[in-house]
Amino acid sequence: MKKTVYINLAGKNYPLNFSLGTCKVINKELGGLENFDAALGGGLNEDTIEKIVTILHTLISQGCTYKNIFEIDAGIFIDEVENPAFDEEGHFKPLTKEMIELAIGIEDIEEIVNKINESVKVSSDTEVEVKQLKNEKAPKEVKV
Secondary structure, eight states: OOOOEEEEETTEEEEEOOOHHHHHHHHHHHSSGGGHHHHHTSOSSHHHHHHHHHHHHHHHHHHHHHHIIIIITTTOOOOOOSSBOBOTTSOBOOOOHHHHHHHOOGGGHHHHHHHHHHHHHHHHOOOOOOOOOTTOOOOOOOOO
């Protein structure tokens, strides 16, 4: 199941993961998920920029942690991503808020908001796998 999307900042690809940890930060910083869309579309003032950076920082941190724990450390990292933001040990290394502010230009804001929204969508998509057991028969059609 796909749990992350990637964003390219300063030539490196960082995973974004919209998790419960992200929800906690959004609740604390924005006063709730119901304020999420308004925070991302509030014009380019200092407050909106700070909220976007905080959300992006949280998504990247959660994405890196998710990939490191549940995929790389488990030996199942299967993403084919160009220029992943790996450290010397082959793990994802998140950016600090200050680094994010340096890497993003005004012209990048629309793409950033789109990636944030994409990560929210990916987290809400569910994938269900159904397996039929060997001796199990399909249910018979009932006539009414």
